[in-house]
Amino acid sequence: MLCAAPFCGKAQELNARITVNGDKIATANKQIFTTLQNSLTEFVNNRKWTDATFAVNEKIDCTMTIIVNELDETNFKSEIQIQARRPVYNSSYTTTLLNFRDQQLDFEYTEGEPLDYNSNTLTSNLTATIVFYVYVILGLDFDSFAPKGGTTYIQQAQQIVNMAQSEMSWTGWKAFDSNQNRHAVATALQDNASDAFREMWYTYHRKGLDEMAANPDRGRTTIIGALPALQEVKKARPTSVLLQMFADAKLDEIIAIYSKATTQERQEGYKMLFEIYPAQSTRLEELQKPVR
Structure with a gap:
């Protein structure tokens, strides 16, 4: 995105490093955390999230750290820390776009199950949350290169929020539950005060x-x-x-x-x-x- 055209090469948009930390959990099967970590990394990095093209050196560096606080068979209670950075023109410096802690990530996961996402149907609170933050990152990144350039991606994040409202057991999506949750983030990026x-x-x-x-x-x-x-x-x-x-x-x-x-x-x-x-x-x- 630092080129004359919006982008100047073809590559996936994100260079994501995802960690699943299960240190708090006493379980004989620690492999489940590694399996989930690898699956999430592939899920984010191997998918094309926009119609734009990125040069390799323009990919957005991001980290997502899931800290598992409780695990009951396949039910995870966790939180997630998301960080993203973008390069600054003509320098080796990178600037932080997002450094956000979401304390409401509860989800179900069975080791080895495929991770998928369909923009028309949400099937997993985990993938819905990950994709939500992918679009928030893209929105903030594109906004940093053009006035309201990230509107499309912010709207996609809002669409996920809207769809998640019908999932009563999913945490982090409800209005008024918190002024720091996913609903609050999507709303804040689109209301009049955000202009x-x-x-x-x-x-x-x-x-x-x-x-x-x-x-x-x-x-x-x-x-x-x-x-x-x-x-x-x-x-x-x-x-x-x-x-x-x-x-x-x-x-x-x-x-x-x-x-x-x-x-x-x-x-x-x-x-x-x-x-x-x-x-x-x-x-x-x-x-x-x-x-x-």
Whole structure:
């Protein structure tokens, strides 16, 4: 996606590393976790998720770590941590797109059973959840290259949420169960308050980070100028999951970007970010230190 055309080669979109951690489970059959891990890795990496083409060096690096907390025969109670990164233009740096913890992943799995996904019919909470996050990752990635460029994939994530509503035993999909679940993520990426966020997301990456190799000052200034969009989200949706998603993916990066800013920019940045993220005061204190 760093080429003149949307992409410049042909390859699957994701380079996924999937781990199934069963350390908490006392079972004689530890192989089931390895089997599931291998099956999920093949399921994600060997499938074409978009109509676009990616060069090999443009594939989105992502990790999914499933931590199994309880196992009763074929019933898994677990959580999943999802991380995704994309390359920054003309540099060896990669930037985090997503760093999200989902604590509601319960599913049934029998060792060796094939993993499949049909966009018209959901048959497994596990594959539905994995595909949901694949589309969220793609949505965030495409949004970072073009204004609202990921709309198609965000809509596909929403479609999975809609279909999962009829599965009463599936966790993580219901409205109002949590403001941090899959329903909340899909809704937040599409409601009116997300317009400012998604425009900021594009500006931050394509006009900011991707410009920093050629002109660090211009790239930094562009990023700093885009961040007030977070205040708009906070005002419109104070509990929006987008705010937490952004902090978990970007806050350390932003602090590093501000390290080269003027004293006034740093002070203004601290004030703005502290209003949005008061619980992150310790991390944000770095912005109040004198410029080195």
